[in-house]
Structure formats: C-alpha cells, structure tokens
Amino acid sequence: MLGANVGASNMGGLIIPHNAFVFVGDGRKALFLRNEGNPSHPDLKTENVFEDDNPPTREQGTDRPGRVNKPTGERVAVENADWHNIEEHRFAHRVAGAMERLARERDVKAIVVVAPPRVLADLRNAFHADVKARVVGELSKNLTGLPVGEIARHLAAEY
Numbered sequence: 001m002l003g004a005n006v007g008a009s010n011m012g013g014l015i016i017p018h019n020a021f022v023f024v025g026d027g028r029k030a031l032f033l034r035n036e037g038n039p040s041h042p043d044l045k046t047e048n049v050f051e052d053d054n055p056p057t058r059e060q061g062t063d064r065p066g067r068v069n070k071p072t073g074e075r076v077a078v079e080n081a082d083w084h085n086i087e088e089h090r091f092a093h094r095v096a097g098a099m100e101r102l103a104r105e106r107d108v109k110a111i112v113v114v115a116p117p118r119v120l121a122d123l124r125n126a127f128h129a130d131v132k133a134r135v136v137g138e139l140s141k142n143l144t145g146l147p148v149g150e151i152a153r154h155l156a157a158e159y
Contacts, residue, residue: 014137014155015039021047023099023152026144027088027119030095032102033148040138044152048102050095089122096126103131113138113154 016022022033022044030050037043102108111134115123120140127135143151 006092014112014139016044016112017110017136019108020112020136021093021099021108022112022114022151023123024114024143025050025092025095025119025123026116026142027091027122029144030091030098031144031148031151032099033151042152042156044148046148048098050091050098079124086120092119092122093126095099095121096128096131100128100131103134105113108134110134110136112136114141114143114151114155116140116142 009069016035016039018035018038020035022031022035024031024033028051031046032048032050033044034047035042048093099111103111106114113120113135115138117140120138124132139155141154144155146154
C-alpha cells in the first residue's frame with residue numbers, strides 16, 4: 001500500500017524485509033539499495049546508482065521570454081521554462097522505469113521509497129502498478145547525500 005507506514009516495528013523503526021529494495025532519490029541522483037540483513041538489523045548494499053547531469057536553468061537556456069498575442073491584440077511575455085525542474089521530473093520517470101524493470105527481473109517482493117515530497121509525488125505518478133503493489137513504506141525526506149550506512153540508520157529511526 002503506497003504511502004502507508006506498513007511494516008513499522010513496535011520499536012519505532014521501519015522494518016525493511018530481507019532482500020527488500022530501498023529506493024533513495026532526489027531528482028538528480030537515485031540509489032537502488034538492497035537489504036542483505038534482516039528486518040531488525042538492515043544491511044543496505046548498493047545495487048545501482050543513477051545520476052543526472054542537470055545544471056541550473058540559467059545554464060540550460062538563455063532565450064528571451066516568449067511572447068503571445070492576447071485576444072485583445074496585446075502582446076505579453078510568457079514565463080521562461082524552468083529546464084532544471086523539467087529535467088528533474090523526467091529523471092523521476094526514468095528511474096521509475098528502471099525500478100519497474102528491476103522489480104520484474106529480480107522478482108522484488110518489497111520496496112521502500114525515500115525521496116523529497118515533490119520527487120515522491122513524481123514517483124507515485126510514474127510507478128507502474130506492479131511497482132506500487134510492492135511498496136511497503138515510504139519516507140518523504142532527502143537522504144541521497146548520506147553514506148549508505150547512515151541511510152539505514154535514518155530509516156530504522158524514522159518510523
């Protein structure tokens with residue numbers, strides 16, 4: 001059940017089943033981790049890392065704002081596209097596809113998703129029903145900059 005704290009232990013930590021995958025992403029980087037430990041003592045190992053080269057919008061496009069004609073004949077400027085933001089959405093969709101392939105190829109039974117709120121929303125929209133059915137917990141937080149051992153500690157302490 002997506003969004004639920006399914007698997008919460010009575011000690012307050014998230015139970016990450018043995019061989020469960022933990023997806024940790026932020027819109028520019030995604031880690032696919034697997035729990036080689038047991039639910040009470042997770043031992044996360046890196047399975048795959050995706051990184052996106054996504055410079056700030058100012059470095060991706062410098063065109064003048066576009067103009068449109070209103071029905072009154074008046075010409076008005078339109079806001080420039082936020083290319084950085086658009087690429088973060090695309091990246092979330094790409095890694096959601098990679099998670100779907102991984103879940104099917106490896107017959108993943110349980111997935112925990114950790115991402116900032118906006119990325120988490122993108123992933124929820126992008127995940128295939130097969131992936132959604134395997135999500136046993138999620139955390140709305142950015143942990144991508146942490147070492148894998150620290151991510152495991154945060155997850156165990158979070159719920």
